[in-house]
Amino acid sequence: MRHLTAMLACALVGYPLLIAPATSVLTLGVVALALCGLGVLLGMPLVVGGAVVALGEYALALWLAGSPPRLVGAALFGVGVTVLLQTADFGWRARRATLGPGVVASQIRYWALFGAVAGATALVAIGVASAASASVRVPWAPALATVGAALALVAVAFAVRRPER
Amino acid sequence: MTTRLTPLALSITTVGAWGLVLAVFSGRAELVVVVVPVLLALLVTARAPATPDWSIAHAISSARVFEGERVMVTVTVVAGEPVALLELFEPLPSGLRVVSGHNRGLFTLARGQRVEWKYEVECVRRGRVSLGTMHARCWDRAGLHAGETAMCAPWQLRVYPSVLPLRRLPGPRRTQSSVGNYVAPAVGEGIEPGDIRAFVPGDRIRHVNWRASLRFRRLFVTQYHLERNADVILMLDTLAEAGAAPDTTVDASIRAAAALATAYLARKDRVGLIEYCGPFRWVRPDSGRAHHERLLEALLRADVMFSYVTQEVALVPRRVLPPQALVIAISPLLDARFEKAVVDLAARGFDVAVLSPSPIPLVRRARRASTSVDLACRLWTLERTARAEALRRLGIAIVEWDPAEPLQAALVGLTGARRRRAAAR
Numbered sequence: 001m002r003h004l005t006a007m008l009a010c011a012l013v014g015y016p017l018l019i020a021p022a023t024s025v026l027t028l029g030v031v032a033l034a035l036c037g038l039g040v041l042l043g044m045p046l047v048v049g050g051a052v053v054a055l056g057e058y059a060l061a062l063w064l065a066g067s068p069p070r071l072v073g074a075a076l077f078g079v080g081v082t083v084l085l086q087t088a089d090f091g092w093r094a095r096r097a098t099l100g101p102g103v104v105a106s107q108i109r110y111w112a113l114f115g116a117v118a119g120a121t122a123l124v125a126i127g128v129a130s131a132a133s134a135s136v137r138v139p140w141a142p143a144l145a146t147v148g149a150a151l152a153l154v155a156v157a158f159a160v161r162r163p164e165r
Numbered sequence: 166m167t168t169r170l171t172p173l174a175l176s177i178t179t180v181g182a183w184g185l186v187l188a189v190f191s192g193r194a195e196l197v198v199v200v201v202p203v204l205l206a207l208l209v210t211a212r213a214p215a216t217p218d219w220s221i222a223h224a225i226s227s228a229r230v231f232e233g234e235r236v237m238v239t240v241t242v243v244a245g246e247p248v249a250l251l252e253l254f255e256p257l258p259s260g261l262r263v264v265s266g267h268n269r270g271l272f273t274l275a276r277g278q279r280v281e282w283k284y285e286v287e288c289v290r291r292g293r294v295s296l297g298t299m300h301a302r303c304w305d306r307a308g309l310h311a312g313e314t315a316m317c318a319p320w321q322l323r324v325y326p327s328v329l330p331l332r333r334l335p336g337p338r339r340t341q342s343s344v345g346n347y348v349a350p351a352v353g354e355g356i357e358p359g360d361i362r363a364f365v366p367g368d369r370i371r372h373v374n375w376r377a378s379l380r381f382r383r384l385f386v387t388q389y390h391l392e393r394n395a396d397v398i399l400m401l402d403t404l405a406e407a408g409a410a411p412d413t414t415v416d417a418s419i420r421a422a423a424a425l426a427t428a429y430l431a432r433k434d435r436v437g438l439i440e441y442c443g444p445f446r447w448v449r450p451d452s453g454r455a456h457h458e459r460l461l462e463a464l465l466r467a468d469v470m471f472s473y474v475t476q477e478v479a480l481v482p483r484r485v486l487p488p489q490a491l492v493i494a495i496s497p498l499l500d501a502r503f504e505k506a507v508v509d510l511a512a513r514g515f516d517v518a519v520l521s522p523s524p525i526p527l528v529r530r531a532r533r534a535s536t537s538v539d540l541a542c543r544l545w546t547l548e549r550t551a552r553a554e555a556l557r558r559l560g561i562a563i564v565e566w567d568p569a570e571p572l573q574a575a576l577v578g579l580t581g582a583r584r585r586r587a588a589a590r
Contacts, residue, residue, distance in 0.1 A: 059187040074195035078202035100272030110306040118202035149185040
């Protein structure tokens with residue numbers, strides 16, 4: 001499981017460098033990779049820190065490149081970040097434990113399925129958003145986007161909140 | 166079952182929020198797209214998890230073992246409904262140590278599937294171990310949601326003190342009336358030649374000593390010493406202990422008591438046990454295999470127990486402490502009450518020998534080496550020497566035993582000390 005986490009971390013850190021091969025991006029990438037590496041050895045909070053820095057690195061690379069949107073790559077990046085966190089967490093849970101038959105295989109199947117579904121969902125969302133943006137012109141778009149983002153987070157928080165039973 | 170969101174859910178929410186913040190400030194659509202899978206992962210957790218239906222059963226390779234032996238624990242998990250990811254954890258007491266496998270397991274179970282999970286534990290300390298509370302955690306596949314419960318499938322393990330091999334034992338001064346392995350001073354039927362006397366009608370012809378008869382031209386017969394057994398009482402001091410488990414002075418004393426009991430019972434002696442923990446607890450002297458089990462059971466229970474009660478040796482009944490018994494007191498001499506009891510026994514005419522497991526090496530091993538520890542241990546050694554000398558002056562044979570050394574070496578010293586004391590009398 002460590003190998004899978006390490007491969008995902010390398011891919012996530014390397015992708016922004018393909019978009020904008022700059023020293024600042026590389027520096028952030030190295031920091032993100034170091035945090036993920038330490039996290040695999042020492043604990044999940046470091047992996048989360050690494051994912052946060054990797055996301056910052058990606059944003060910086062997009063800002064520096066100023067190129068047209070690469071939405072498929074972004075969907076893959078999002079899937080990668082989510083699966084990185086899940087694999088690292090599973091690696092920690094599986095440490096010093098007897099693994100029953102088919103546990104790892106079923107987890108990998110789940111992540112593959114999740115990646116496919118999440119990627120497809122992101123692509124559908126991109127298509128819907130593109131169609132909507134072409135047909136509807138909204139004034140105050142940045143403000144609406146901000147409010148939309150905040151609402152999305154609040155909605156997720158409400159969705160996942162469940163009282164302990 | 167108690168269900169809750171895991172820290173991973175919070176982590177993913179944080180990463181998603183951070184992505185949205187970056188998207189808003191940078192104005193790049195890609196960052197919103199990045200957040201979509203993250204939000205999707207969180208929304209998956211909103212689904213109500215299925216109620217897990219599974220059961221566990223325990224089996225152990227042996228329910229009665231000695232210290233240092235290993236036991237294979239087999240846990241069988243049977244699922245009534247599919248379980249995405251089941252984490253089982255069985256906490257072990259300090260007396261057990263996992264040597265192969267793990268006492269935590271992760272399983273994916275289909276409907277009706279049966280999974281066996283094995284791990285091996287080493288029993289490092291004597292005692293009665295009650296186990297079987299299994300903590301279970303049912304995870305969803307993403308690891309964002311977990312339900313916790315505890316199941317009880319009780320199993321009990323008895324870990325008896327390890328029996329150290331002994332070849333030579335301190336012999337008793339007096340013997341009893343039953344047949345045994347000791348040559349008694351009294352003459353009768355036996356194989357050890359004793360005295361020669363004149364033949365009287367009724368003597369057996371095969372006892373005629375022909376060499377003496379030819380020399381004195383009268384019939385003489387050889388008399389033989391009787392072979393008798395002895396009563397041995399092991400007196401265990403559980404008033405106080407020193408050192409760190411599983412190598413405390415009480416542990417060492419109990420191992421010595423188990424070894425002595427086994428060795429004396431093998432010689433057909435009657436062995437009794439008196440545990441002095443303030444009040445007395447005892448096992449009456451007897452012989453045989455069943456009694457061996459009884460003694461080991463009593464040693465299993467023996468432990469330091471705080472008590473304000475201090476009983477006198479005079480309260481121990483005669484059937485528990487027979488007058489002609491050899492009393493082997495096993496004590497680290499940490500509590501003056503036990504010394505008083507030993508002196509009391511000696512004053513009543515009992516044949517008393519003291520085997521003293523030294524607490525100093527045990528404490529030294531448990532502490533980090535330093536000059537102050539060295540100095541304290543040297544002072545303690547001097548104090549122990551003075552106390553042992555005081556007992557010797559009262560005619561009690563005493564020998565110190567470093568539990569790291571073989572018990573046999575200490576017992577040889579005890580035999581020598583008793584012989585010297587008998588010669589001095």
